Amino acid sequence: MSVYNQPPAQQHHYGYRQPMPPAHGHHGYGGGYRAPPPPAQHVYQSDPAAFRHVYSTRLAELTMNSRPIIQGLSMLAQEQTRYSSIVAQCIEAHIRRIPPTMKLPAFYLLDAISKNVYVPYAAEFTPFVVPLFLETYDLVDNNTRSKMEEMLLTWRTGSPVGKELFGIGPQVAIERGIWGDGGNAASGSSSRVTPNQVMSELDFAIGQQERTLQSRPHDVAMQNNLAILHQLHALVAAGVSQPELKQILNQLRTLMRNSASTSAPPPIAASPPPPPPPQHQAPYAQPQNHYWKQDLYPQQQIPHPAPMPAVKIEPASALLPAAGSPDILSMLTNLVKSGVVSSNGTPIGAGSSSVQEIPDEKPDSDRLESRAYRDSILRHSVALTTSDVTRPRNHLIIECLYDTQSTQCKQCGQRFADSPSGQKKLEKHLDMHFVQNRQASQQTGRGHHRGWFISLDDWINDTVDVKGKGVDRGPARGRAAEAADQVKRNEELRAMFVVVPPGDEAKSIRCPICKETLKSEFLEDDEEWVWKNAVKKDDTVYHATCHSEAAASATTLVTRLIADDSSSRSRSVTPETNGRIASPRSSPLKNIKSESSSAATLVPGSPSSLAGMKRKAEYDEDGAIRAEEAPLKKVAV
């Protein structure tokens, strides 16, 4: 049975015989509008104008990324396929009319309808999807653009049989429009490829892989694949040459095409979500490849059977090989062969043993190496005298800095020794880039700011990663590990939530610190509405990340008073505070505090930290800090 024809059961339920829609080939997008179906027994049955009015009115509510609204509009479209051209006109007009910030949710609606009710909607949208996408893309900010790119990539395999959602022509036209000629999946190798495009495709592959990993969290091979993709991403982000970009892109596409057509992993049971509270604004999830596997619609609410027939259920992982597939590894091997990733510079951290051979070293080969270096450097004769330091022996420095360190990181230019330990350091170094790039990708869209300076204690004890001197430096940890910790802490903070009090679902509240609206979300498992990335302190809800950051930078005293437990979690997001003063560095003028001068230098009643006052601070509505004096804890002697 054709997977995208309407099921007979649905026709029966409607109580009329809907004509089978013309079977749209994947290249049949040019066919234009279909003849409207015969009228149905429904409220809108005889009145297209009434339907248009209802649909456009409800569409006007789609001003933000709200899953309930998108669901509702999708369901309405699904029920009224005979008015598909009206739906299409309404959506097109809506997207053209609304300001850029509201366009993405409308595209999500278009995306959801096309994928869920492929026939007849994909064909309805096809005539205008190219100009509409490109014009919108021009107007929106970078963050929205990358979301649109991600959506566009799902369209490549968005049809029920895994082909282009709107046909290959429109797909290529859009990709060419935003990425240039290189975007053309079918185009020859002569065209230019932009890093943005490759990054988008890598992002997409990574997203697919991550979703699959969620269902198989312990799949090591999958984790490795993911790590390699991340590192390729880091590599591209840091900048590679045009031929290298093309190679990466071609390999990635070959990989995706092969795996998309061959793999058919076991189906995943779709569990329908509970009905969301009506007035709530939950965001619509990122577009998936296919929706069939996770029906958007709560089936028990629909009085007729699910709209789509039992199609082959394809998990999102279809795009990338399943566990143990050699494809990513062979892809990397090819990249190594072609020199995109030097065999020295192969991103490691994942599957390294199969990608490249690193000789098993004796534990202290590092030491042997550094001893050899020491002996060689000590053989030279350079005296620290004015005349000797100007005597040219430049071959020494060239040997030291360049010739014996011919492997260079293409991201930052650092060099590594041509030796086993040099290779190991390179691996660690690339790991660091990987972590930092991942951090970067998680931080897009947030404003950045200069950090507070590190505390004396941390500065003294936290030795920056010594790029692998080959010794265990005990508790002192590398910068990469720390960055990873920080990523983890931020993830934990972002995962925190506060349950929305019943009745407050529609209320929009702002974080007192950053003044931005807290995002709410419906937790499927717990069946309740929550504010994400939120903590509640003294009846005030903050972003968990904002609160943690502010708490970390607050005094320990104030921290204790206002932040309780959250302060411990936020240890070194911005590691300052707690400046230790071991002892007075130079003899302090000990007696001055008892002299009369202190009265002259201290304004009465004006507390300072020196006076050791205990105070209570609260955020007021403006996010400013209000402090109340508490009884003196200690007065200067």
Place this chain on the structure above:
Amino acid sequence: MSDHMDVADDAAFEPKVWDLGPETEYRFELDPGMCLVIVVLRGNAEIFGAELVEGKQHVFAGECKAAVYTWKGCSIEVTGRPSTEYTSDETLPMTAYANLHIAFEQMRVKALAHLRGSPIPDGPSRVTSESPRVLVLGPENSGKTSACKVLVNYAARSRMGWVPVLVNTDPREGGWAVPGAITAAPVAAPITTPSASLPLGAAASSAPTINPSNALLPLVYCYGHTDVQRNHLLLDRVIRNLGASVGDRFEANPEARSSGVVVDTPSTFAAGPANTASVRSKLIRACVDAFKINVILVIGHEKLNIEMQRTYGSQLTVVKIPKSGGVVELDPSYRDRILNMQLHTYFYGESFTPPPGLKLRSNAVYGGEALSDLVLSPASTTVGFEELAVWQIGEKSLAPSSALPVGATRTVSEMQPILIDPSKPGSGLLNAVLALLALPADGDERERYDEEVLDLGVVGFLVVTAIDIPRRKMTILSPSPMVFAGRTAIRGSVEWQEQ
């Protein structure tokens, strides 16, 4: 402007290719607002010892004055309109830096071997087994900071992966903070300096970084003035505090010690009016003591070289090295402009306009970083006068002699913390740059003392952007959000100017 001018303007932005022979350099200077893009087409090139990545667009702005040097020869493509550009083969200082690097490398490997207790079979016996702890002295425009950067960058590039500590004792330079700060930072990867506002690379921000040297973690103390003479007793004390902390760090991690220290100094340490000589030698002494200096480099100043030989020759090595011909004579307003730019960069990050007609590729870098995250967003908070205690250190003008303790000497007053009352008109707080101090240790209260404010590290810098005396509130610009209640800050003489 006429068409003719436009044509000329456009022509100036055509990329130019420079072929540099071995051991030569391409020098450039940028006027305010100008931007330059350099791509290495082939060969190896470095700026102050930090290697450029072939094929990438390296962007420079912010009145950057620098030289692209090559040991083995290279071709570079330059787009933009520098106020000055030329190639030079007078690169004797690079030869000196190279030799110094080898000599310091010898000291480092011996220090490490000594620490690990491994035998040192041969090698010059004159090489001490102490790590290099280097003080760099020189007059204005002699290239002290360039020398420091090359030496530190070469160490960081060594296959041994040293992490030397770079110390800045020049309060006018501000290191990784703002002018008035005295700072030290471990350097794990070569420092890149795309702008005069980042003379020693950038301190960490929340923006993601590719290059670890753009997320430096400095330890910061506050002197509060740009003029060394203004309160030399305070500067002396701050330098000694910083030195003690560097010592503690080496204590905590002995292997880190073998990487050594390089200390940059103000030119006023090297030369100045005769009546400042005793202050100068006192401050040099403070550095030598604080950082346990074993090598003094004197750049191109024979008189100072002799003076240093005489004073320290018996206890440490004094080497005179040549002054760089590429060092730029700076116009008088330059320092003021840079000071404002540094302050602005600290809060707001970087911005620039690429050369007209040039499309920056997505892999273009500014100081090694992608161009997307250069702009920072500071926070602005309104606080009550009572919340943030602002002190100044011994400003005579604001501390009438009647307020001094009976019998107090002027020395006392110079080092005396004085609380500023923001409610007094003329408190001088508006537009003042404040150093927000770290908290004293949460420990034994008996260890607390009044001059603590002189010895505490700095957490960050603030600007008072508005004062509302009737409502007893002031508005504070800070790099990140912060709860100010119960905190202490120091006001120096550095002021914020809106750009």
